[in-house]
Amino acid sequence: xxxxxxxxxxxxxxxxxxxxxxxxxxxxxxxxxxxxxxxxxxxxxxxxxxxxxxxxxxxxx
Numbered sequence: 001x002x003x004x005x006x007x008x009x010x011x012x013x014x015x016x017x018x019x020x021x022x023x024x025x026x027x028x029x030x031x032x033x034x035x036x037x038x039x040x041x042x043x044x045x046x047x048x049x050x051x052x053x054x055x056x057x058x059x060x061x
Contacts, residue, residue, distance in 0.1 A: 004060055008044050011037055011056040030054075 009023040011033050017024070025040075027033040030053065037048040037056045046058040 009058040014054045
C-alpha cells in the first residue's frame with residue numbers, strides 16, 4: 001500500500017490541538033519538535049511543513 005498526497009503526521013507544542021485522522025505528536029519545546037520533524041520526514045519519506053511556531057505537518061506529495 002502506498003500513501004500519496006496525504007498528511008502523515010502532525011507535530012505540535014500546543015496543548016489544545018487534537019487530531020483524530022492522523023498521528024499526533026506533542027512536544028514541550030520548539031527545538032525538540034524541530035529535531036523530531038527533521039527525523040520523521042526522513043523516516044516517512046515525506047516533507048515537513050512548518051505552519052506556524054506551534055505546528056508542523058509531515059506530508060507525502
